[in-house]
């Protein structure tokens with residue numbers, strides 16, 4: 001490495017350190033929120049990714065695909081800020097004014113970050129540390145103007161950035177909206193409920209025109225009663241999730257969820273309607289709510305995957321809202337739009353049966369599940385249940401939704417499945433169990449074979465939950481045969497229809513087939 005190569009490398013190291021400091025600084029200010037500089041870049045990458053690549057990422061990588069995309073976006077931001085830092089430094093050298101470098105690099109980073117996030121504080125959080133890194137590495141009093149960083153200052157910049165990154169990580173974690181990380185299930189202590197899961201958004205339940213204390217108390221006790229009943233009805237099998245999921249899966253087009261305050265939320269009804277209607281959160285809370293169980297299942301999950309869950313939701317029927325607004329659904333279709341630019345289209349018919357959820361498992365709707373309002377559309381795949389809902393558009397002609405543009409087909413009916421997740425052995429006996437779901441068609445019966453499909457026995461089933469779009473648990477106990485054997489499971493719908501045996505991939509319209517599992521002696 002000759003001298004110029006070396007100084008180029010030192011310059012590059014300082015620039016990369018400045019890029020890292022910008023990412024860290026933005027995270028420290030914004031947390032894991034849309035204002036975090038990496039978030040819009042990750043979103044843009046995800047949206048522009050070719051459909052085939054998206055499909056392989058979903059089917060082969062699962063959630064890892066999104067982590068990798070986030071990492072790629074972070075790397076792009078580091079490189080972009082590094083580029084601006086190098087440009088600032090070059091400018092300073094040419095003008096022979098050392099102080100110009102950090103100022104120019106900082107200003108350019110600020111403007112670019114502001115353009116990307118629209119959030120001045122986060123942009124400043126990115127720009128200042130980047131400028132500081134360049135300043136620390138190049139502005140050495142008494143060493144002449146516009147000095148190039150040497151080996152020591154390059155290493156110093158990298159080490160300093162690493163230290164800053166650690167502090168920024170802690171700051172950012174604590175500024176990430178607490179409702180994002182709150183558990184789906186409120187604590188079971190008597191007063192835990194709503195307060196426990198309320199997180200940062202007090203406005204959801206204490207707005208001036210919101211429900212009175214009595215009303216929300218009544219809701220909370222109704223929820224507690226139903227959650228208690230569901231816990232009671234759950235089969236007691238080791239390793240089997242209860243009827244109300246302990247941890248509810250999430251699937252999102254962006255790695256970073258939107259943050260929508262209830263006070264800022266409204267819902268527009270547009271398109272083929274007499275007049276556009278806007279509904280505020282308080283308007284929505286003026287409607288009577290009820291508690292209902294719904295199961296969601298993602299069309300992109302694997303056959304025996306873990307992206308199927310059930311919760312108790314506090315809901316307002318969409319029909320009530322539309323009737324009050326004087327909207328008649330005479331057209332073929334609707335599009336639901338969301339704060340993360342997600343949108344899905346489906347038959348207007350289905351919207352008549354749909355509800356707007358404002359609460360989950362006795363607490364407010366968590367950020368990860370669409371706070372403050374999401375749609376639940378019975379019988380359809382998960383993707384139709386739009387979170388962070390902002391708009392209902394009524395259409396005379398069908399259009400493609402976000403996933404349909406990428407080749408998927410998530411309007412219903414959701415396919416019937418019986419999953420096998422629990423295998424419990426005790427005293428020479430084996431108990432297998434899982435969940436079965438058939439959308440609004442209902443599960444009537446589940447059969448189990450412990451000999452690879454030669455003979456079948458009825459499984460024990462949990463009592464059905466009161467609503468018509470929920471799963472049931474099944475379990476089956478048998479004497480351990482003492483040899484490797486194949487357990488197969490299949491479900492029957494309420495009208496006696498047996499779940500199809502033919503196996504299909506998740507793409508394009510959801511996995512099908514009988515789940516089977518090899519059990520060692």
Ligand SMILES: Nc1nc2c(c(=O)[nH]1)N[C@H]1C(S)=C(S)[C@@H](COP(=O)(O)O)O[C@H]1N2
Nearest residue numbers: 249250251252253298338342382383386387
């Ligand atoms: N706004 C918005 N809504 C969305 C999505 C999304 O990315 N953005 N993902 C959809 C998909 S693919 C599924 S399977 C369900 C998952 O809901 P959950 O994250 O609450 O489990 O939400 C749907 N609603």
Ligand SMILES: [Mo]
Nearest residue numbers: 298299382383
């Ligand atoms: Mo999904």
